[in-house]
Amino acid sequence: MAIKIGVPRALLYYNFYPAWKAFFNELGAEVVLSPKTNKKIVDDGVSNTVDEACLPVKVFFGHVLNLKEKGVDYIFVPRIVSVEKKRYLCAKFLGLPDLVRASLSDIPPLIDMEIDLYRGYNRMVGRELDRIGRIFTRDRKKIKRAEEAAIIAQSTYEGYLKSGLLPGEALRKIEGAKVAKKPDNGLLRIGLLGHSYNLMDEYVNMNIIKKVEDFGGTLVTADMLKDSDIEYGASCYPKDMFWTYGREMLGAGRYMLDSGTVDGVIIITAFGCGPDSLIKEMVEREYKRRNTVPLLSLTIDEHTGEAGVITRLEAFMDLLRWKEVV
Ligand code: SF4
Numbered sequence: 515m516a517i518k519i520g521v522p523r524a525l526l527y528y529n530f531y532p533a534w535k536a537f538f539n540e541l542g543a544e545v546v547l548s549p550k551t552n553k554k555i556v557d558d559g560v561s562n563t564v565d566e567a568c569l570p571v572k573v574f575f576g577h578v579l580n581l582k583e584k585g586v587d588y589i590f591v592p593r594i595v596s597v598e599k600k601r602y603l604c605a606k607f608l609g610l611p612d613l614v615r616a617s618l619s620d621i622p623p624l625i626d627m628e629i630d631l632y633r634g635y636n637r638m639v640g641r642e643l644d645r646i647g648r649i650f651t652r653d654r655k656k657i658k659r660a661e662e663a664a665i666i667a668q669s670t671y672e673g674y675l676k677s678g679l680l681p682g683e684a685l686r687k688i689e690g691a692k693v694a695k696k697p698d699n700g701l702l703r704i705g706l707l708g709h710s711y712n713l714m715d716e717y718v719n720m721n722i723i724k725k726v727e728d729f730g731g732t733l734v735t736a737d738m739l740k741d742s743d744i745e746y747g748a749s750c751y752p753k754d755m756f757w758t759y760g761r762e763m764l765g766a767g768r769y770m771l772d773s774g775t776v777d778g779v780i781i782i783t784a785f786g787c788g789p790d791s792l793i794k795e796m797v798e799r800e801y802k803r804r805n806t807v808p809l810l811s812l813t814i815d816e817h818t819g820e821a822g823v824i825t826r827l828e829a830f831m832d833l834l835r836w837k838e839v840v
Pocket of ligand 1: 568569570571604605606607709784786787788789790
């Protein structure tokens, strides 16, 4: 019987799931994904983490507990240090397996793969993949094949994102579903800024994507922009931002502001996030100073009410439509 690996549908699941799934499947393991976030998952996460944790980490804990109930053999909780050269992720990702072990008892063993591309894709990365691969097989060639399968799956996924699909759509497409890019309705183009896990978790953000589309908006995310657009935006600031996803938000926000390619921008941040409080402030200041593209800033936490989000979104979309007319 195949070893079952539980993967929490939270945090960087939205960025790297295709690679992780391909890697484990190629090693002969079965991947068990936690369900979409729901009230119980959030409540379990909130009551089993330290108060100071940000909302996405609390949600991650809820998903780990859900997988524990599913009786998997291992839970995949990677220690993600860096996903590109010379930049880091926020400290929560670096300590995630330690945080889970320290806070949750009686959980299945963790697969705490360290992902560290700070110095590029070097021999250390290969060694770490080998260490994890050996949980399943002693066959080095099989581990190598798993690594290659992961790289191919990830690059296919990122290609779908660049083509204009949202992560949820791209993930369905990679599983074989027929998914086409939604047509641009030619009305309001809305830039959406935020971490993937805040933008794509429908429960946490109260289905903001569908709401924007229902109000007649076409979404543009950082994933859909060219790398050079984000580089341009990020380079407008005097200091280089060292958090990968913070830099992406900053760069995308600035590009959207300067290029005039969107009618309005929504930035979603999570309560309890240190990096977001800085990035949000920088984006807001620039948009306020220039006063050319309207910005809606939403901070979500476990108590955020849906009615308030709808009211603010509705008013924002009305403002954009009014601006189009005058
Ligand atoms: S970047 Fe913010 S929201 Fe994301 S894990 Fe770190 S503290 Fe939490």
